[in-house]
Amino acid sequence: MTNIAAAARKHAPIFLVAAFALLPLAGPVQAQKPGGSITVGQELEIAGFDPLKVGVYDTSTFTAAAAIFDTLTTLDDKGEAAPKLAMSWTHSDDYKSWTFRLREGVKFHDGTPFNAQAFKENFDRQKDPANKCRCAFYITNVKEVLAPDETTVVFNLTDPSVNWPAVITIQSSNNVIQSPTAWKTKGDDYNRNPVGTGPYILKSWTAGDRMVLEKNPNYWDKGRPYLDRIILKPLPDAQSRFASLQSGEADIIWDDENDADNIMKAQKDSKLTVHTYKGSGAQVYAFNTKVAPFDDVRVRQALVMALDRPKMSQAISNGLSRPATNPYGDGSWVKCKDDGALPFDVEKAKALIKDYGKPVEFKMLVTATPRGRMIGQVLQQFWKRAGANMEIEQVDQATIPSRAFTRQFQMTPWRIVDLADPDPQMYANFRSGSPLALAGYSNPELDKLLDHARVTADLGQRTEDYCAIGRLINKEAIWFWTFQNTYYALSSAKLKGFPKIYNGVIDVSRTWLE
Amino acid sequence: MLNFVVRRLLGMLPVLLAVSLLTFLIASLLPGDLALVILGDQATPETVAALRRDMGLDQPLWWRYLSWLGHVLQGDLGRSFRTGQTVLQAVAERIPVSLQLMLMAEFIGLLIGVPVAIACAARAGGAFDRFMTGSAFAMLSMPSFLVAILLIYLFAVELHWLPATGYVPFTEAPLANLRFFVLPALTLALAEWPGIMRVLRSDMIATLQEDYIALAKAKGLKPARILFVHALKPSSLTLVTVTGINIGRLLGGTLIVESIFALPGIGRLLVGAIYTRDLVILQGVVLLVACGFVIVNFIVDMLYAVLDPRIRHGHA
Numbered sequence: 001m002t003n004i005a006a007a008a009r010k011h012a013p014i015f016l017v018a019a020f021a022l023l024p025l026a027g028p029v030q031a032q033k034p035g036g037s038i039t040v041g042q043e044l045e046i047a048g049f050d051p052l053k054v055g056v057y058d059t060s061t062f063t064a065a066a067a068i069f070d071t072l073t074t075l076d077d078k079g080e081a082a083p084k085l086a087m088s089w090t091h092s093d094d095y096k097s098w099t100f101r102l103r104e105g106v107k108f109h110d111g112t113p114f115n116a117q118a119f120k121e122n123f124d125r126q127k128d129p130a131n132k133c134r135c136a137f138y139i140t141n142v143k144e145v146l147a148p149d150e151t152t153v154v155f156n157l158t159d160p161s162v163n164w165p166a167v168i169t170i171q172s173s174n175n176v177i178q179s180p181t182a183w184k185t186k187g188d189d190y191n192r193n194p195v196g197t198g199p200y201i202l203k204s205w206t207a208g209d210r211m212v213l214e215k216n217p218n219y220w221d222k223g224r225p226y227l228d229r230i231i232l233k234p235l236p237d238a239q240s241r242f243a244s245l246q247s248g249e250a251d252i253i254w255d256d257e258n259d260a261d262n263i264m265k266a267q268k269d270s271k272l273t274v275h276t277y278k279g280s281g282a283q284v285y286a287f288n289t290k291v292a293p294f295d296d297v298r299v300r301q302a303l304v305m306a307l308d309r310p311k312m313s314q315a316i317s318n319g320l321s322r323p324a325t326n327p328y329g330d331g332s333w334v335k336c337k338d339d340g341a342l343p344f345d346v347e348k349a350k351a352l353i354k355d356y357g358k359p360v361e362f363k364m365l366v367t368a369t370p371r372g373r374m375i376g377q378v379l380q381q382f383w384k385r386a387g388a389n390m391e392i393e394q395v396d397q398a399t400i401p402s403r404a405f406t407r408q409f410q411m412t413p414w415r416i417v418d419l420a421d422p423d424p425q426m427y428a429n430f431r432s433g434s435p436l437a438l439a440g441y442s443n444p445e446l447d448k449l450l451d452h453a454r455v456t457a458d459l460g461q462r463t464e465d466y467c468a469i470g471r472l473i474n475k476e477a478i479w480f481w482t483f484q485n486t487y488y489a490l491s492s493a494k495l496k497g498f499p500k501i502y503n504g505v506i507d508v509s510r511t512w513l514e
Numbered sequence: 515m516l517n518f519v520v521r522r523l524l525g526m527l528p529v530l531l532a533v534s535l536l537t538f539l540i541a542s543l544l545p546g547d548l549a550l551v552i553l554g555d556q557a558t559p560e561t562v563a564a565l566r567r568d569m570g571l572d573q574p575l576w577w578r579y580l581s582w583l584g585h586v587l588q589g590d591l592g593r594s595f596r597t598g599q600t601v602l603q604a605v606a607e608r609i610p611v612s613l614q615l616m617l618m619a620e621f622i623g624l625l626i627g628v629p630v631a632i633a634c635a636a637r638a639g640g641a642f643d644r645f646m647t648g649s650a651f652a653m654l655s656m657p658s659f660l661v662a663i664l665l666i667y668l669f670a671v672e673l674h675w676l677p678a679t680g681y682v683p684f685t686e687a688p689l690a691n692l693r694f695f696v697l698p699a700l701t702l703a704l705a706e707w708p709g710i711m712r713v714l715r716s717d718m719i720a721t722l723q724e725d726y727i728a729l730a731k732a733k734g735l736k737p738a739r740i741l742f743v744h745a746l747k748p749s750s751l752t753l754v755t756v757t758g759i760n761i762g763r764l765l766g767g768t769l770i771v772e773s774i775f776a777l778p779g780i781g782r783l784l785v786g787a788i789y790t791r792d793l794v795i796l797q798g799v800v801l802l803v804a805c806g807f808v809i810v811n812f813i814v815d816m817l818y819a820v821l822d823p824r825i826r827h828g829h830a
Contacts, residue, residue, distance in 0.1 A: 041679075045786050047596040054596055055552075132561055134553055188598040207599075207607045208778025208786075209681050235679050236785070237774040239663050243678040244776075247670045250679075402550065 032497060036513040037229035040506065041241045041253035045208055045234040048191035050183060051126050051173035055134030059254065059504045062171045064232055066507040067213050067225075069176035069196030072100055072119075072153070073165045075420060075502050079333070081165035085114065085177060085197065086153070095160035095455070102151045106220045108179035109201045116147035121180040126173075135173045160455050166420035170503050199225035199509045208234065226497070226512035238262070245272065245490055251513075252491035252498070254506055258371055260318035266490045273493050277501035279418030279485040280332035281425070282324040285364075286438035286479045288410050293360050299388075300477035302352035302360075305345045306386035307379075309482060315378050316371070324481035326470040327416050327426065331485070334422055334463050340471030349386035360388035364411040365403060368394040372413075404438050412438065418485050418503045422466055423454050430473065439478040446472050515819070522815055526808055533804040534586065538579050541797040551791045552595050591798035596790055601798030604783060611681065612779035615772070616764045618695050619702035620757060626703065627710030628753075632741055634711070635718030647715075650708030658767055662701045662774045669697060679776035698775040702767050706760055713756050717749035751821055758814030762807040 044060040047053070049068070057065055072086040086100040106114040123145040126135045141161070146154040161167065168175050182195035194202055197220070200213035211232040215225055235241035235250065242262040244250040246269075255263055266272040287294040287303075294300055309323035325341030328334040353360055366376035376392040383390050390411075395403065404412050416425050428434050431450050432442040446469065453465035473479060487501035497511045549565040566572050570581065585592070591601035634643040670678035676697050684691040721727065722745055730740050768781035776782075780799060787795040 044789075045782070047790065048598065050598075053598055129561075132553060132565060191598045206683075206778065207604065208782050209776075233680065233776060235776045236782070237776070240666055240679050240774045240776065243663075243666045243671050244680075247674060247678050249670075249677055 032226050032512045033514065034226045034228075034512070036227050037231065038227055038251040038495060038508065038511070038513065039231040039233060039249065040508055041233055041235040041244055041250035042506075043234070043236060043238075043241075043254045045236075046211065046232070049173075049176075049178070049194035050191040051135040052131050052133050053191040054173065056138070057171070057173045059506075060232075060234065061173075062503075062505040063254075063508065064211060064213070065171040065173075065176050065196075066198075066505055067200040067230055067509045068194050068198045068202055069171065069178065070106075070198050071169055071171060071175045071177065072102075073169050075166065075169045075500075077500065079166075079331075079420060079500075079502075081163075081169060081420070084169075086165075089165055091164070095162050095164070095457075096157045098155045098157070098161070098164045100153045100155075100165075102153060103220060104151055106197050107218065108182070108195050108197050109216060110179050110182055110195045112179045112181040112195075114177065114197050115150045116153045117150075118180050119153050119177060120145050120147040122177055125180075125183075138172070138174050161423075162454070162457055163421040163423070167424065169420065171505055171507070200230055225509055227508075230508055242266075242490070245492070248492075251495055252489055252506065252508060252511075255488040255490050257317040257320045257486065257488070260320045263320065263488055263490065264318065271493055273491050273495070273498075275489040275491060275498055275501060277487040278322070278330045279487055279501070279503070280329040280334075280422070281416035281418050281485045282327050282329055282481040283483045283485070284324075284327060284414050284416055284479050284481050286404070286412055286414055287477070288407060288412075288438070288440060289478055290407065290440040291410055293356070293358065293362060294410060296356055297476060298352040298356045299360055301342060302349040302356075302386055303383055303388060304342045304474075304477045304480045305352070306349040306382045306388070307480070307482070308344050308382060312375075312378050312382070313483065316374055320486070321483040322486060324484045326474070327479075327481055328422055328466065328470065329418075329484040331418060332422060333459065334466045334470075336463075336467035336470055338471065339467060340474040342474060342477065346386055353387045361391070362388075362410040363391045363393045365393050365395055365400055365409050366413060367397045367400065369397070375413075405435060407438070407440065414438065414479075415485075418487070420502075426450060426466065426469060427454060429479070430469070441476065441478040443472070443476070518819060519816070522812060526812055529808055530805060533808065534583055534801060535579065537797055537801040537804060538582055540800060541793045542575060542578070544793065548793050551793070586801070591801070592794040594787075594792050594795045596792050601795055601802075604795060605780065605799060605802055608778060608780045608783045610683075611777050612765070612768050612772070612781060614684065614695060615698055615702070615768060615777060615779060616761060618699035619706060619764055619767075620760060622699055622703035623706030623710055623760070624757070627707035628714060630707070631711040631714035631718060632746070634715045635722060635745075636737070636741055638715075638719050643715075646711065650711050653704055654708045656704070658701055658705055659770050659774060661704050662698070662771060665697050665701055666774075679774075681777050694775075694777075698771045698777055701771050701775075702764055705767065706764070709756060709760065710753065713752050714749060717752050718745055721745045721749045751818065754817050754821060755814055758810055758817075761810050765803055765807070 040063060042060040042063060044058055046061050046064055049061070049065065054061070070085045072084060073081045074084040076082040085103050085106060087103050089098060089100045091098045102114070102116060102119070108114055112118065123139070123142070125131060126133050127139060141158050143156045143158050146156070148154065155164065157164070177197060179195035182193070183190040186193055192205060199216050199219050199221070201216050203212045203214045205211045213230040213232070215228050219225065233250065235244055235253070238255070238259045241250070241253050242255070242259065245253045263274060266274050287300050289295055289300070313319050313321040313323060322330070326336060326339035328336070364376060364379070366372040373392070373394065380390045380392065400412060403409050404414065416429070419425060427450050428436040430437055430446055432447050449465050449469050449472070453462050453469070456462050456465070487504045489498065489501060489506050491498065494514045495511055496514050499507055499510060549562045549569060549571055553561055553565060570578060589602070593600045594604065597604070630646050634646050637643055666678045669676045677694055681694050682690050727740060727744060730744050765781070768779055769785055771777070772779045772781035773785055780803065783795065784799050786792070787799065
């Protein structure tokens with residue numbers, strides 16, 4: 001689902017700060033020690049790296065991709081775009097064209113030179129309709145990529161994007177740069193034999209078991225990486241993954257709020273470090289305002305006001321989940337003094353439903369997982385207290401997007417993922433006529449604010465726009481937010497230099513062992 | 515005997531055919547369109563239609579089944595659209611792990627179950643018998659994921675004797691390989707031995723009441739000799755069947771145990787295929803596993819006939 005929400009990019013590029021000069025990669029303060037090997041315990045098995053095969057990367061693949069490949073830009077510790085394979089960039093006045101100057105002398109692991117042509121080939125391959133790549137959806141807002149000379153890449157976008165360099169930092173299948181020679185010569189085998197310019201080279205990969213990555217001796221960033229070897233292991237069971245960390249078979253593991261007990265145990269263990277990243281975005285729910293009873297604002301407001309988020313957090317994650325009252329979250333640069341959140345007020349909710357005058361009965365989609373079922377049951381209880389009857393409809397995770405896109409729902413769960421800028425997702429989720437505007441709600445004032453926020457470079461002005469958008473959505477209760485996105489990794493206390501977990505990516509390519 | 519084997523083999527054919535039809539239907543009738551899974555939810559109706567045509571998904575079900583069966587008979591079970599691997603490649607990579615796990619589990623299960631059964635049968639109704647029968651019942655009621663987690667916390671986290679998760683191939687490091695398999699095999703075996711014990715125990719008790727045992731006792735043979743030499747073999751007929759059926763059941767157990775202990779076997783492959791809706795892998799693995807089960811049953815039948823000649827001459 002996370003990738004689906006990122007789909008926002010289709011109808012919405014980005015903005016933010018413009019003049020990104022030659023920011024150096026932010027280096028940690030501690031002294032880095034070279035050498036050593038770590039084992040990373042991941043949640044999922046990696047299917048492969050070829051975008052044409054796997055479409056979009058999942059969070060486990062992100063971790064490997066961060067080590068094997070590079071992107072043009074990266075996010076620094078402040079969450080701003082910084083150079084990686086691109087040294088600098090400029091934009092046109094309307095922010096619809098971005099020109100990147102590439103780093104020279106960089107080579108892929110197979111010796112192929114990295115240049116503008118190689119980058120363009122990566123992009124064209126995904127964009128080519130004949131290749132039928134699932135990945136193509138997420139770059140529909142890029143009209144074309146040009147390579148006027150060896151070291152210059154130009155993106156021509158369909159919509160303005162103030163923050164484009166930050167948008168392309170995530171190690172997704174769209175953004176990582178792969179060796180054209182490798183995919184051309186290896187064919188079907190390329191998927192499991194990826195070649196990038198990144199700090200680590202894939203040495204071996206045993207299906208379902210381990211992926212061994214070894215230090216790239218010719219990495220362009222001299223002195224890096226620090227670790228000689230990274231071993232990635234899929235450890236699908238949360239309990240045994242944590243046990244592997246405790247017994248020393250893994251040095252760092254992926255985790256989430258579902259596993260609250262172990263996260264809390266790790267917080268008390270001096271031998272372990274809990275890495276927490278309070279990202280932007282939130283876990284959200286959309287009302288279909290085109291169908292009863294949600295075509296009436298009183299019902300929508302009543303359901304939102306009946307939610308006791310702290311109690312819900314206690315029930316589902318031992319209180320670890322952080323309540324959300326807007327779609328931006330603590331990790332976002334959008335900070336609102338007033339987001340217009342409706343207060344928790346059961347009496348008011350009851351009154352609104354009484355005022356509505358008809359029985360409030362509806363079905364809600366939830367994922368057919370223990371977690372989905374539990375959240376559904378908790379919501380059901382809150383709403384029952386306010387006098388509304390909700391029926392849980394459990395569906396397969398993959399069914400939710402297609403049901404949502406075809407509007408075959410009354411209420412559906414969704415997610416706003418952690419991205420460097422709110423525009424792609426907000427524009428896609430709330431602009432009238434967008435295929436992702438699940439609520440089916442249309443309001444000229446909301447459209448005006450969304451349009452304005454995406455063509456304004458001034459951060460203060462944009463913050464005002466997004467806060468006004470948040471207030472409007474809260475007042476009209478077309479969507480509601482339950483919890484903010486929080487990302488977790490648990491590691492041995494000896495592992496140092498671990499960066500922020502942007503968008504859930506566990507990037508160990510810059511870590512070292514003390 | 516040859517007659518019997520041929521009869522049995524012919525009897526397997528309709529079973530295998532039914533298995534193939536069911537497997538095909540599982541994957542075909544699951545909600546969700548394979549073309550949509552490959553192209554993603556945002557694909558346009560035209561691209562989905564084009565892919566459906568390419569893959570033959572627009573053809574009637576019976577035609578698709580026959581064409582799939584035709585490919586299967588030629589050894590082509592298809593190719594994962596996510597990894598590009600063929601089903602056979604994927605299975606070949608994973609099967610040694612699952613086989614080793616199942617064999618070790620069965621071995622440990624027999625190692626615990628057989629001696630306990632003999633000891634119980636020797637003094638049926640005694641304190642030891644009552645205690646073990648009770649324990650067996652308790653073990654049967656413990657879900658394997660719970661047993662696995664308890665074993666991990668005891669032996670890996672607290673005592674540091676054995677690894678919690680992981681795997682190395684036997685050919686690379688035999689001792690380390692065995693260490694990785696102890697806990698997962700023990701988890702499965704702890705659910706296996708009660709069945710083995712109960713079956714053998716009741717058969718042994720029955721055998722021990724036969725006249726020839728009384729004769730042996732009267733001749734003054736040592737009790738141990740009576741138990742192991744005279745009573746064990748005739749009592750182990752049901753055990754052979756149970757062991758055979760267990761292999762099929764163990765396959766189900768591997769789904770959970772391989773996930774918990776991060777063993778890269780067939781169980782994990784199947785769980786992964788379900789999770790990612792990799793229907794080609796799902797279909798192929800289920801087919802192979804089901805056929806494996808049918809073949810194991812065939813072998814058990816053969817063994818049965820060897821152990822008890824009456825069966826191959828009777829109405830089997």
